[in-house]
Amino acid sequence: MAKKFHNFIAGKWCEAQSGQTFENRNPANWDEVLGVFPKSGKEDVDKAVRSAQEGFKEWRKVPAPQRGQIMKRVGDLLVKHKEDIARGMTKEMGKVLMETRGDVQEGIDTAYYAAGEGRRLFGQTAPSELPSKFCVSIRQPIGVAGVITPWNFPMAIPTWKIFPALLCGNSVVFKPASDVPLTGTRLVELLLEAGVPPKAINLVHGTGSTVGIPLVEHPGVDVISFTGSSAVGRQISSISGQGLKRLSLELGGKNAQIVMDDANLDLALEGVIWGAFGTTGQRCTATSRLILQEGIYEEFVERLVERTRNLKLGDGLDSSTDVGPVINEKQRENIHSYVEVGQREGARLLCGGESANEGKLSKGFFYRPTIFVDVTPQMRIAKEEIFGPVLAVLKVKTLDEAIEVLNATPYGLSSSIYTQDVNQAFRAIEDIEAGITYINGPTIGAEAHLPFGGVKDTGNGHREGGWTVYDIFTEWKTIYVDYSGKLQKAQIDTEKERA
Ligand code: NAP
Ligand code: MG
Numbered sequence: 001m002a003k004k005f006h007n008f009i010a011g012k013w014c015e016a017q018s019g020q021t022f023e024n025r026n027p028a029n030w031d032e033v034l035g036v037f038p039k040s041g042k043e044d045v046d047k048a049v050r051s052a053q054e055g056f057k058e059w060r061k062v063p064a065p066q067r068g069q070i071m072k073r074v075g076d077l078l079v080k081h082k083e084d085i086a087r088g089m090t091k092e093m094g095k096v097l098m099e100t101r102g103d104v105q106e107g108i109d110t111a112y113y114a115a116g117e118g119r120r121l122f123g124q125t126a127p128s129e130l131p132s133k134f135c136v137s138i139r140q141p142i143g144v145a146g147v148i149t150p151w152n153f154p155m156a157i158p159t160w161k162i163f164p165a166l167l168c169g170n171s172v173v174f175k176p177a178s179d180v181p182l183t184g185t186r187l188v189e190l191l192l193e194a195g196v197p198p199k200a201i202n203l204v205h206g207t208g209s210t211v212g213i214p215l216v217e218h219p220g221v222d223v224i225s226f227t228g229s230s231a232v233g234r235q236i237s238s239i240s241g242q243g244l245k246r247l248s249l250e251l252g253g254k255n256a257q258i259v260m261d262d263a264n265l266d267l268a269l270e271g272v273i274w275g276a277f278g279t280t281g282q283r284c285t286a287t288s289r290l291i292l293q294e295g296i297y298e299e300f301v302e303r304l305v306e307r308t309r310n311l312k313l314g315d316g317l318d319s320s321t322d323v324g325p326v327i328n329e330k331q332r333e334n335i336h337s338y339v340e341v342g343q344r345e346g347a348r349l350l351c352g353g354e355s356a357n358e359g360k361l362s363k364g365f366f367y368r369p370t371i372f373v374d375v376t377p378q379m380r381i382a383k384e385e386i387f388g389p390v391l392a393v394l395k396v397k398t399l400d401e402a403i404e405v406l407n408a409t410p411y412g413l414s415s416s417i418y419t420q421d422v423n424q425a426f427r428a429i430e431d432i433e434a435g436i437t438y439i440n441g442p443t444i445g446a447e448a449h450l451p452f453g454g455v456k457d458t459g460n461g462h463r464e465g466g467w468t469v470y471d472i473f474t475e476w477k478t479i480y481v482d483y484s485g486k487l488q489k490a491q492i493d494t495e496k497e498r499a
Helices: 042-059 064-080 082-093 097-117 156-167 181-194 208-217 230-242 265-281 294-309 329-345 359-363 399-407 422-431 492-498
Strands: 007-009 012-014 021-026 029-038 124-127 133-141 144-148 171-175 201-203 223-227 246-250 255-259 287-293 348-351 370-373 390-396 414-418 436-439 474-482
Touching: 007 042, 021 082, 029 082, 029 181, 029 359, 042 144, 042 171, 042 201, 042 208, 064 082, 064 097, 064 156, 064 181, 082 097, 082 181, 097 156, 144 156, 144 208, 156 171, 156 181, 156 223, 171 181, 171 208, 181 201, 208 230, 223 230, 230 246, 255 265, 255 399, 265 287, 265 294, 265 390, 265 414, 287 294, 287 399, 294 348, 294 370, 294 390, 329 348, 329 390, 390 399, 399 422, 414 422, 422 436
Parallel strands: 144 171, 144 223, 171 201, 223 246, 255 287, 255 414, 287 390, 370 390, 414 436
Antiparallel strands: 007 012, 007 201, 021 029, 124 133, 133 474, 348 370
């Protein structure tokens, strides 16, 4: 019998009110059931939000440095349980163990950053235009934060949102992706163990339509933080707009790596293999386009295909595996349908382009790392997010053309250029439309203490990570203290002074 897991609502581990459940399975071996989780609905969300409203009253009164101490303890607990959480994560979503360890490490880094922020949360002071008057702005928590996260970074992304939200004094209702309910549960267990008051953190399992939408619609939720696809982001945006809620969206990407003729090709090759096929291409920052300058094109493509053909598919727990499974059958079908689109559009397939079913691979959802050449910027495979191990290669003549091609998608998350020429590098920094640009590094590898997010259809202008995420989870309050003992009228009294 598979282990039974629960929601955490109003300080208690509990079933969905309907009593219904869903299974969590291993995408490398679909026969393996990792647990059974509550299939929650609107009524569970409602209970969780009411609990969070009560939790908020208590938590907001705890001094921020003390909240920071609790975040420090969460970080310590993540260190203690890192290996175990990483193994569970590889089982539930497939990426290789080295990467799931990295995913937990990002949570650890985020916890320690939050701990330090408990002693900062800086406001601002400014001089008054009137005598004997003092002006200051401070940050205050917003209230109940609704947190909705995807399956590809089951620990890192929830921590990017939940730790800053809590550190600022908000309470949280957390809906993890239903493909990764186990890691979400582990995180909530550790938050409670570290000392977050039970009602300040609530966990509701279930799908986007049955839990996600009711959470976004709920009038008791004051701020929503969502990471996922642009299509769902749009839907959430229109619902939460009606409620005039604060909303932070981190959405899709169609990231490109440029390689100029003068680049260090060995380095650029390592970069694109890691960027395109790490996490089986299922990263918002994955390299899904490679833009090559014509002088190195032939040689680079040849070496790239050879390296790609040698990548080993397998279970992410096996240390010889380079590329794990994709998340589920539906996603594998979606990836394959894009491969068919690419072929119909006239792109040429050099490797991959099919599921891998030999031996043990038949038990899971494996797809061979795929490379298309003769891709043009107008093709759908050059513009749309595929979210799988598929790389589209485009050829350009100049830096200007490379940047134009890079910018020719609706997305703007991450970007990369390999060149030894400092002038070209700085031109790229100036003209690339993206939230993140790497020089001589792949499109993946963001650090937890710097702003993270993108432009165009990748988001709505917020940045997670580092110091910027604290703007998402706080309201500014401006305070004027008049110690003159008389009624001073701003603007009007300063007008009089001048007259
Ligand atoms: P998704 O389908 O948009 O789902 C993301 C989350 O939203 C899941 O928890 C999902 O629940 C929930 N959801 C689905 N439909 C919803 C709705 N109508 N209302 C409210 N919530 C809803 O995305 P995904 O397939 O999990 O993740 C892949 C996408 O995330 C890609 O587009 C990727 O680029 C993007 N992503 C972006 C970033 C970034 O920081 N920019 C990082 C990682 C991933 P269920 O799945 O349980 O139904
Ligand atoms: Mg699973």
